[in-house]
Amino acid sequence: MDDVLSGLLQDIRAHGALFDQSALAPPWSVRFGDGAPLSLLTMVRGDAWLTSGGEEAVPLRQGDVAILVGPQPCDVADAPGRAPMVFQHTGNHCTAPDGTPVTADDLAMCTDLDDPEAGAVLLRSAYPVQGQVCDRVLTALPRLALVPAAPRRPLPLAMIEAELRKDVPGRQVILDRLLDLLLLSTLRDWFDRPESHAPAWYRAHRDPAVGRALKLIHGDLARPWTVASLAAEAGMSRARFAQRFHGLLGQPPMAYLTEWRICRAADLLAGTDATADAISRQVGYANAYALSVAFKRTLGIRPTEHRALARAGATPNTAPVHQP
Structure with missing residues (x-):
């Protein structure tokens, strides 16, 4: 460990990280309420609106990466103000607004990932964090840190997209390590932005x-x-x-x-x-x-x-x- 961010990932590297990738046809809206202390969201295809902690919705453009800190629920939808149509809970358990358990196959808004007609493809990653070193990093972040899309897609994100389409041995371990890379690269991009007010140690x-x-x-x-x-x-x-x-x-x-x-x-x-x-x-x-x-x-x-x-x-x- 030769710096604080390296220490973050050395001690709390992802294990069995939760990835959700869904192809969505409008109208659609998902509320993530699994209480993850840290999560990343990005639109692989299309645009969306992100609402966290009851605050005003912000646009999430294709290729943007959002870091969310804290266990508060967040909504991602095709339009601002749209009521959640699906609630995702701990353990990737999903329900309808009335509490009825549902799967992707039950939802009209979900389509095949490779369907070119799908309006949007959402990727979300939940990250388990705890400890003094982690606190040093997380307390330096706002509740929502949004890094706009770069001209070229970050390599970790491109590799995650490719790996999610596979079903081969070792897939979960590779996804865990790619999430480490995506988290670190996004944190560095955020702290390098003037509006981030990066901490003194960075x-x-x-x-x-x-x-x-x-x-x-x-x-x-x-x-x-x-x-x-x-x-x-x-x-x-x-x-x-x-x-x-x-x-x-x-x-x-x-x-x-x-x-x-x-x-x-x-x-x-x-x-x-x-x-x-x-x-x-x-x-x-x-x-x-x-x-x-x-x-x-x-x-x-x-x-x-x-x-x-x-x-x-x-x-x-x-x-x-x-x-x-």
């Missing part, structure tokens, strides 16, 4: 000196970094490096390093069976006691409490003291 990677230091930190949290050693790697004096880092990130280098060590430790505690001693060494602390002291100071609870809450299915109400 903008700072463009700085030659501080960007190198960030890659070193994220690439090797266990190394006993100091301001002096990071400054030397960046080719700057200690004082100048510390000033430049603080100016770009809004906090001193060692404070940033501590937060990321604790974020990583929190995710390892929640997602693995590794001992506290093993995790402490992995993220740069001498032993479990040193990790516990830093963990409590940063997140407000002890590592054992964090792990117990995660194992119980609860979401620890923790956040770093500073989160640029």
